[in-house]
Amino acid sequence: MTLNSANAAPCFDNPQRAYEYLLAQESAKTQVRDQATININRASEGELVSLNGIGSSKAQAIILYREMFGDFKTVDELAKVKGIGVKTVEKNRGRLRVQD
Numbered sequence: 001m002t003l004n005s006a007n008a009a010p011c012f013d014n015p016q017r018a019y020e021y022l023l024a025q026e027s028a029k030t031q032v033r034d035q036a037t038i039n040i041n042r043a044s045e046g047e048l049v050s051l052n053g054i055g056s057s058k059a060q061a062i063i064l065y066r067e068m069f070g071d072f073k074t075v076d077e078l079a080k081v082k083g084i085g086v087k088t089v090e091k092n093r094g095r096l097r098v099q100d
Contacts, residue, residue, distance in 0.1 A: 036050075038051065051088075061082055061084070072098050075089060
């Protein structure tokens with residue numbers, strides 16, 4: 001896909017600046033998502049996979065664990081979930097919470 005001046009003209013003086021703006025917007029959205037705190041007792045699979053080291057299967061394991069054993073009392077309890085270790089909890093500690 002190529003950008004041409006006709007499409008970019010309404011907002012920007014050249015297509016490169018429009019492209020840089022769009023990249024910056026996408027980066028900002030990603031950064032906000034990656035910094036948002038997540039309540040591990042309420043989070044969806046989609047929210048959980050935004051965590052460092054958590055893929056779809058681990059996210060499903062977290063959801064299954066809380067369905068079987070109830071809400072997590074502390075963030076550290078997350079390490080009891082199969083496939084999630086203390087290192088994963090530590091990497092994400094700043095983004096994890098157990099209450100709203």
